[in-house]
Amino acid sequence: MLKSKVLMVKTRSGKILKIVREHYLRDDIDNGLNGVDLDDHPMLENDLISSEHYIIPDTNVVLKQMDVLEHSCMRNVIILQTVMRETKHRSAPIYKRLRTITQNKDKKFHVFTNEHSIDTWCERRPKESSNDYNDRFIRVATQFYNECLSERNQKAVLLTNDKANCDLAKKEGLLAVTVEDYVRNIVGFPELLDKLAKADEAMEVDKSISYPEHLKLSQLQTGIKSGRFKQGKLNISRQNYLEGKVLPQGEGSKEILIQGRMHLNRAVNEDIVAVEMLPENQWSLPSDVILDVSVQPGAEISESHAEDLKKKHGIPTGKVVGIIKRSWRSYCGILESFGSPDMTRHLFTPAERRIPRIRIETRQAKLLIGQRIVVAIDSWPRFSKYPQGHFVKALGEIGDKDTENKVLLLEHDVAHEPFSQAVLNCLPSANWSIPDEELRKREDLRGLPICSVDPPGCTDIDDCLHLREWTDGNLEVGVHIADVTHFIRPGTALDIEARSRGTTVYLCDKRIDMVPELLSSNLCSLRDDGDRLAFSCIWVMNHNAEIISTRFCKSVIRSKASMTYAQAQMLIDDATQNDDVTIGLRGLNKLAKILKARRTLNGALSLSSPEVRFHVDSETHDPIDLETKKLRDTNSMVEEFMLLANCSVAEKIQKEFSDCAVLRRHPEPPKSNFDVLVNAARTRGLELSINTSRELALSLDEAEKPAENVHPYISVLLRILATRCMYQAVYFCSGLESDFRHYGLAAPIYTHFTSPIRRYSDIMVHRLLAASIGADSTFSDLLNKQEIQQICNNLNFRHRMAQYAQRASVALHTQMFFRGKMVDEQGFIIVVRKNAVQVLIPKYGLEGTVFLDRDHQGNAVGTSNLEYNEDACEIVANGVLLKVFDEVTVQISHDASNIQHQRINLHLMKPKIEGISAP
Amino acid sequence: MAGLELISDQGYRIDGRKPTELRQIRCRLGVFTQADGSSYVEQGNTKVLASIYGPHEPSSNMRSKISHDKCIINCEYSQASFSSAERKHRPRGDRKSLDMAAHIKQTFESCIHTTLYPRSQIDIFLQILQSDGSNYCACVNAATLAIVDAGIAMKDYVCACSASLAKGTTLVDINHVEESAGCAELSAAVMPKLNKIVYSELNGRLHEDEIGKVLDSVVLGCNDMFAVMERTVREHVEETVSNFTHS
């Protein structure tokens, strides 16, 4: 039967269009009661309902009580099409979660297309609001199910918190229950009660605080259009949790500072907010005080400090008048032990310092104190100092390495569950060997002197090299990369999982693989124990490392040796070794040096980060010692050829697929980013020129020359500071961007090709390259620009999160290393702030803060005797001058006073400052 | 309409049809008195009128194209200004209309027995009253019925249908919303009994693995269309004959 849906829509240009759509009603829609999608006999018992029943939630229940629905006991739930549609419209993340549960066959959820079923269709009454119309749809569908179930003596129960809907339903003879009542009366699962998100009314009222009301969305939109308000994402400062910046949308906008609890007005980090500018005489500066919630919980910026800030010429400051989109998620953290554990209301402190504390209600407080738990925020009413939330799950004991690792991974959104069965089914069997037809299709390079050079303990070998001299004097150089795309076919579950993970995450003691181990360490890895499939890039160059020709092919190789950097270096240096692999290595080494010099001349930057590697005790898996990474010739050699391969591949795929190639670019940072660096260098009499990357590289090299008054380590510090001025390099789709340059490498075009085992972007590049040389079939999404850009965006996000996770893991292990120890070490001041200095300790690659406004016991000492000179990057504390790049000695100790944020404390030993240094 | 799912997880399209189902089709023959043959076809919300004049002596402006052994076919396509959601300022003579008219002319040139009507002209006039996707297909179907009504000899019925590919499933008989979603769209006109494709047009990009699948569904759709059209013609003939015998 055909009905018509008529809607009137307003287009962007202001025209009013009448849109007419057909709407067919069917009589063959499956209601799920045939025992396949839903159980014949629902098991869940409830004291309120006497018979077996199926649950039909309404939209608000799905939006707010997702955690309850995801619980394993909730089965036999019917989700109506109306509810799915509304959920999708109102919240994308909840919709995604809903879809995941409905697609999971074990959960026994059924989606009923009620809007197209002739039995449950309702015509919209004139002047009926959309909400009422949707509610009526839901009630009619419940009635329909009741009729279907009546012969089986079962019932359909409507779950809704809307009082009006509940009343109307009862009037029509339907069973309607609120979520609280239902969950409270479930037999056998008391923990479900904790997962209930609270309705707004049952709130604890803090007499002390009353936030200004948020404006309605329509008012906010009007204001934004008229320019009165600005919209942007809120970024809370890492140093000061009561301060944040909003970068408004639109070109050339400047960041707006938001300071203080009232001005933040219940906005949480990463929310999209609407900001109203304050009058110019109230503009302020970012606080250069480091406000640390773990040391000073509940602290505020002091009045005098606030006044001080205002006296100086401030930057644009504003206040939040409304929230446009919340970005709440589940947070890991611990329960604060306040009062008696028998109380049900507790405060939860998240691990992420930028999120405020959350009030939750739980009966299991006794169990949970001492554990890491996950909590989600429900709401933040006006008269409550803290947001309200509910408990989701417990992770394990605090301080336990596995738990802490889990927290780290959850907080950085790194997928770490074992691979699902669907993914494992895509793998070949463990005793797979190269089939004959593959051998025939590929080039046979098994006779070449191929070898691989990798860090010790590496099992996922991505790349191999070789070099051969030809009779005509030219050199043949080859880079062979593991042929991962042969195993990971597009569109399979394996491919989708790898795409979502994006990259392998290397924690200090664990590696979270992007692809299952069978592939990464065995079938794809270019080990030296047999024939392997590879994707080769072969150049013919002269002895001056100039490329004469390039070609790409799929090949079969046999690596002659898998060496570590140290072993390769030894081979090169040992004059007695003269087999073809060693000769090849020497040749590669020479070429690499030429290539590197050429790159530096072009402006490539070689930057530094204090990388440190842990030796992990094989029994306890505790870190024993730290080892800073040493850069040998061979590291540089491998790096050079990887870069060259990446550049050659980038050129090839850009030529073939000019509007959908996956490339990597590094935007040039604005000159202002370098201010801190230039100022710091100037204090030591070093002038750094930052106009182009070439000038920067050359001036950083100049700084390495020995000079008076300049400690040799300063050049390294300068490089470390320079790294912090840079933007992140990002992946992008060539059709949607015009600037391809990579600033850091001074390359006009670049991509990632050489590590497909651990990066998904390389897999995409492999596919494009294979299509361009005709070695593999194409597939429909290969050339879809929008799809590619979306994947690139995800990869950039995952890459960033992986970096943060890696850093957090190093910090975790550093803390565990220093447990129970107290060590004095040499360090350098790298940044000077108003109340503290940040010190870098090269031996451990550790960076920490030495506070100058408290003594070594941690008691506040006052800032009256501190004189801070920002431009000169120096501070005088109690008469002692501390300048940037000064060498100091600090005492490193482990501080477990805050369970959640166990920290490394640094206390100044030399130069000695009265009242602050440790005795 | 960002994020509009062309096909839901349960396998239903936006308007509730399954992917292989055609829209509701209504057709009538012989609706006008002036024309030699006329028809009215509704495919869902797409409403088309077709009028055939001919065969007749070529009009003055066509005289240059007279052919001594076959007839010339003249086609004109016009879309009413109120037929789409946004008002169309130029109902005829714009690029799209001329394009469409040329396609339909080519389609019918190969189907009508032109050799039976030498030195004459057949006019096909198409008017779109409401447009909701698959305009070409509805026009071809309407023109076929009108030609049948006019009694002009054709090799076979010409039935047309469109199909598109979304998330790996082919959707048959595209409406306007599905057209504007940006997926590739394949329209084809087929002679069902002879099993020949007279005309096909692909908008957008399809991978070579997928094109076979889409073409197959279009042909199936055309066969379904043929069943409906044939039934209409039979009913029309029965009605006419019964009127004849009674009066």
Next chain:
Amino acid sequence: MRTVIKSSTGQLRLNDKSDDFYKLHLKEGIRPDGRMLMEMRPMVLNVGSISTASGSSLVKVGNTTVVCGIKAELTEPNASHPGKGIVVPNVELSPLCSPKFKPGPPCDQAQVVTKFLDNLIQSTNLICLDDLCVENDKLVWILYCDLICIDYDGNIVDASVISLMAALQNVKLPEVKINEECESVEVNLKCTATLKLCSCPVSTTFRVFDRSNIIADPTSMEEELTEGQLTIVTDQQGRIIYMERPGGVTLQEEHVEKCMKRAVIRGAEVQTLYMEVTG
């Protein structure tokens, strides 16, 4: 007597309706299709069939079929009438409806009928154009009325007027307000109102045959045989509000009076039809 004639378009037709043949009929006071001289053909009226248009109607007067679709848009008003909305009629006579019409730009007849409708709207104050104004000098509604003839069998004028009126009565416009603060247009799509029509005209067309016979509601064949036309428009109260006599053969006074009386009666019949259909 049956002959074969060649019409102006080059078509060959059986001419069993020649001049003499017709005169024979008229002597008996009847026309070839069985009607009396002043009798009208039956009418069929249908509204709202085209959902993409704001208002639509389909009219059949005998075999003459006219479809009218109205699209409403927002625009800036004319500088000369800042507080009035705009109504733009347009009649299309395409080759689709009759072999008489050639493809190409609108023929003379179409343009004449368009102008007639335009004059009718202006002079009889059909729609209160002030009602169509949203904001004086800034925003007004403009109604594009497109009339398409799909089957031409004479008397396009009457059919057009009826179809236009029915379509106008079918139009629903949403409520529009201008938000001063941000200068944007707010449309309340849920709240729609029908147009207020100040008068409801009905037109009747007569043609003159052989200087002395007046026939009402001519068919296409009759139009070719007759010369001279007279169109009278009446409103719902039976008053004559518009009259058009585009040249041709002269008419005598008593004939004009006869026509006027007939037009008034016809007007009443059609008004009841409007009422029935539009409710």
